[in-house]
Amino acid sequence: MEGLSAVSWIKTSILGGGMVYLRIYLAEREGVISNSLFEEFLDWEAQLQCLYEDYPEHFHKPFGPPGHEIDGPDLDGGSA
Numbered sequence: 001m002e003g004l005s006a007v008s009w010i011k012t013s014i015l016g017g018g019m020v021y022l023r024i025y026l027a028e029r030e031g032v033i034s035n036s037l038f039e040e041f042l043d044w045e046a047q048l049q050c051l052y053e054d055y056p057e058h059f060h061k062p063f064g065p066p067g068h069e070i071d072g073p074d075l076d077g078g079s080a
């Protein structure tokens with residue numbers, strides 16, 4: 001976590017997938033993010049979860065501009 005701003009750290013956590021809750025808890029515990037930002041992030045994460053449940057097909061598309069493919073798993077751990 002050293003060297004990352006709270007915002008970039010949260011983005012990294014989201015893209016990291018399954019360990020989001022543990023990472024947020026540790027960041028909040030270590031004072032990397034404030035309680036209000038922590039609560040705001042949890043609200044945002046809940047909204048993302050609803051979107052994932054309603055539109056799962058959109059979470060299987062690669063991130064980035066058209067033609068830009070990244071190797072590795074997508075948000076649910078499947079192949080990108």
